Amino acid sequence: MSNETMSTARETLGQLQPAIRTLARLCEVGAFASLPATDVQAKTKYADGGMRPVVVVSAHEGLSDFEAWREILGIRPEDVSYRELSTSAVLVAETLWDGVRVEIHAYGPMPVSGVAVAA
Numbered sequence: 001m002s003n004e005t006m007s008t009a010r011e012t013l014g015q016l017q018p019a020i021r022t023l024a025r026l027c028e029v030g031a032f033a034s035l036p037a038t039d040v041q042a043k044t045k046y047a048d049g050g051m052r053p054v055v056v057v058s059a060h061e062g063l064s065d066f067e068a069w070r071e072i073l074g075i076r077p078e079d080v081s082y083r084e085l086s087t088s089a090v091l092v093a094e095t096l097w098d099g100v101r102v103e104i105h106a107y108g109p110m111p112v113s114g115v116a117v118a119a
Helices: 005-008 012-027 066-072
Strands: 040-047 050-059 081-084 090-097 100-108
Touching: 012 040, 012 050, 012 081, 012 100, 066 090, 066 100
Parallel strands: 050 100
Antiparallel strands: 040 050, 081 090, 090 100
């Protein structure tokens, strides 16, 4: 891979600006300011045919932090995806906030066998 190809493939701080600005606004809004900030990233992801800014919130301490973010962002429970990894359950949801995609991810223990999980 040439240096020119490598340099164009990297994200720039300018590309992250919308996500960083959205993250800053989330911090300023009272209801969001008290949410758990487990692992928060401003990054770009490939979507809709190009690289787009995104804020990603990842909760690694269980599913309750995810639920707090889901509720305050107004994401409906039926819009949450659920999957299982070898040792943990994963919840993922996304929405647009302030014109930027916000994704929330949660990683927690697998449900107990025989207990229903809303998907």
